[in-house]
Amino acid sequence: MKRIFVPKNFNIHFMKLVHIASVITFLIIYLIKTSLLLLGKNEQFAGFTKIFRIPEMIISVLFLVTGIWLMTQIPVINTLLIVKIIVVLASIPIAIIGFKKSNKALASLAMIMIIAAYGLAEVSHKKMLEPVKELSNKNDGKEIFTNYCSKCHGQNGEAMLNGSANFSMSTIDDQAIVRMIKEGSTMGNMPAFGSQLSDEQIQAVGHYIKTFRK
Ligand code: HEC
Numbered sequence: 001m002k003r004i005f006v007p008k009n010f011n012i013h014f015m016k017l018v019h020i021a022s023v024i025t026f027l028i029i030y031l032i033k034t035s036l037l038l039l040g041k042n043e044q045f046a047g048f049t050k051i052f053r054i055p056e057m058i059i060s061v062l063f064l065v066t067g068i069w070l071m072t073q074i075p076v077i078n079t080l081l082i083v084k085i086i087v088v089l090a091s092i093p094i095a096i097i098g099f100k101k102s103n104k105a106l107a108s109l110a111m112i113m114i115i116a117a118y119g120l121a122e123v124s125h126k127k128m129l130e131p132v133k134e135l136s137n138k139n140d141g142k143e144i145f146t147n148y149c150s151k152c153h154g155q156n157g158e159a160m161l162n163g164s165a166n167f168s169m170s171t172i173d174d175q176a177i178v179r180m181i182k183e184g185s186t187m188g189n190m191p192a193f194g195s196q197l198s199d200e201q202i203q204a205v206g207h208y209i210k211t212f213r214k
């Protein structure tokens with residue numbers, strides 16, 4: 001019998017997708033409302049707000065519920081995520097008051113806060129993929145580890161910063177190691193290095209981290 005392929009952590013992937021889609025839709029609605037407000041098109045603003053009242057409510061509930069659910073799935077919540085959550089939550093009453101009172105400054109502020117919160121998370125995620133400094137020997141496992149991995153795993157592989165695994169107690173096999181480095185973890189903070197490191201480099205660093213095992 002043929003089995004339907006269901007990826008591991010399907011729920012998390014699905015919720016992430018719904019979360020991102022609802023955040024984007026939410027932002028588009030915000031952007032349109034704020035632009036109309038800033039341009040002084042009060043009639044269109046009122047019309048748009050009226051038509052989109054219910055969809056906007058559904059989307060914001062979706063965006064908050066998926067966000068909260070995703071949060072419960074994360075083993076460790078880092079500072080940046082806390083900042084993101086506070087900024088997003090704080091922007092909501094500001095936006096409500098801003099739109100209600102047609103206050104341009106408050107409406108703009110709320111939008112900037114949401115964009116900044118998501119932008120910040122994205123930038124910091126990208127930064128985690130970059131090496132500390134350029135490699136002198138690009139296939140040296142130890143050098144790859146020092147420059148790409150030690151900021152979370154620590155120089156000795158035991159630091160467990162940002163909720164990372166302790167390599168001295170790791171028991172996963174070679175295949176799982178390669179997969180983890182390539183694809184990252186769905187909900188932990190382990191980034192996917194598949195586009196950053198070559199297969200050869202992944203093999204080398206995967207081999208190197210096994211030397212931390214006791
Ligand atoms: C941004 C922080 C961060 C960076 C940078 C990082 N990791 Fe990780 N790593 C994690 C986290 C967090 C986990 C735990 C993930 C989980 O269990 O969901 C992890 C888990 C792992 C695991 C699985 C270990 C086990 O026993 O489960 C391997 C292997 C691994 N990392 C290798 C690497 C390598 C190699 C690099 C560098 C190329 C690297 N990591 C860079 C955060 C990081």
